[in-house]
Amino acid sequence: MNYLLHLLIYINIYAILALSLNLVVGYCGLLTMAHAAYFAVGGYTYALATQVLGWGFIPAAGLAMAVSAFLSLAISLPAWRFRGDFFVLISLAVQTFIFSLLYNWSDTSAPLGSWRNLTNGPFGIAGIAKPDILGFKVSSIAAYCVLATVSTAACCLLFWLLKQSPWGRLLKCMRDDELAVRGLGKNTRLAKTQAFAVACMFAALAGALYAGYVGYLDPSSGSLDESILMLCMVLVGGVGNFRGPLVGAVVLLLIPEALRFVHMPDTIAANMRLMIYGLLIVGMTHFRPQGLAGEYRFK
């Protein structure tokens, strides 16, 4: 039972990530490889806010979202000018930059969370407290599952509303023909900046949920591999609509669990999992470019 709840929490966290990434990849048509960096920024901000400042879950997660939304400027400002391969490179640069900050901003002589030792470097932050919401301690796994599900449901609702809104249509138009949209007098730069800010905010929320659940955070949660995994989810599931990313998140999380049941040894399972992701991506680009349940083919 605990195993199922654990799985459900992971699915919730990754569903938020996939939905938020879809906003950028599917609606703006910009392939970003920096999503895990914002996920980690959210997790670290949350961990530091709870541990060093002693904040509760809601203000800490709020701070994480604010910090991440602010940092999203690092990737949305270049998106004003660059598209295609160039943009992918910029996002890789941002990813590498943030990762190396998380990895290197440390000094063993200074206490955790001080200016000289903000992230504790490769050792990570251990013992992150369980979330504390308005005095209610979320300590059992079932309670955490409820918290994660409620947050994900709220995110789903929000993203669904965004998709229905004129703003969502503006993003789609911009993806299909940016010049025409600008000709109609729409501010595409503002729209891109907003899209990235929203996407990174929710990646940070997912990061906060992850940090609170696992209780330990190290820079590897913000590594390029994680970004690639998130990108796989939206690409396999399909981008540009609401259900695609959710399908992708569920499928890509259930595959490794299925491997567990065919009794594959652990040493091979990790590699096999990634290999299956790779095969899925290659297969998708050949046979079903719009993904399992998507509607937008990548141009």
Add this chain to the structure above:
Amino acid sequence: MQILANGLINGLTLALLALGFSVVYLPTRVFAIALAGVYALTPYLAWQCLQWHLPWGVTLPLSLLVVVLLSLAIERFNHRPLVRRGASPSAHMISSLGLFIILIQFVALIWGNETRVLRTGIDTTWMGWGVILTRSQLLAAGVAVVVLASFYTWLRRTSLGLQFRALADNPVQLALYGYNTDRLRLLAAGMAGLLTGLSSLLVAYDVGFDPHTGLNVLLLAIVAVIVGGRHSFFAPILGGVLIGFLRAEVVWYLSARWQEAVTFLLLVVILFFRPQGLLGSKGRLEADA
């Protein structure tokens, strides 16, 4: 002086890989992330051959041959069908990313994750002009210079080289003139495999290898291409050597752990202020993005 020499040699091996990348990128517009997988695979093939007690003279050509064939297969069975289907550059890149993941996991699955070295024993050193170099560094520099020089001679002097430059310039027109662009694309893929494999072997001989270095090094090579200027076959060398110097200086003045950050900072600065690269001429970004 020592820093400059180290930077130059690292830069030259990087330039080989960068050239491998742009040999594919310029003519075919395929953003070949899978080369990182090829880069990771090569030294393992060589290592395996050495385990079977094959002499170096067999090992090197054999492992290079295998990666060239692999690279050809990737072009033939992945990218050509996609081209036929009129897929976009992003689709090529995504599938290449998928292939990269498969290759890396394949390597990790068979040979494990730990770092290995190709050579045995301690390297002999050579001193002169105030620098100390190891034999493998000298070897790397020598091979890199010879290969780069022969590539440019080929590109400039032969008819095939001319066709190759034409393919990079305008593939559709070249096809209309009756040249077989599919074969040229295969040639590009083969050369990319060869250059990548060579670069990988040279580095692996010097400092060792593990399955996960591939992507980082390829990213550096791509940065080198962008910094140098994407529209030129000479740019990778300039960019590669420049980045080699820069990284060596960073190690000296700051610390090795800030290498990545500084390199990618350079990329951002270049993309903002000179998006066409150091050697590039100004064109519209929208035209080729």
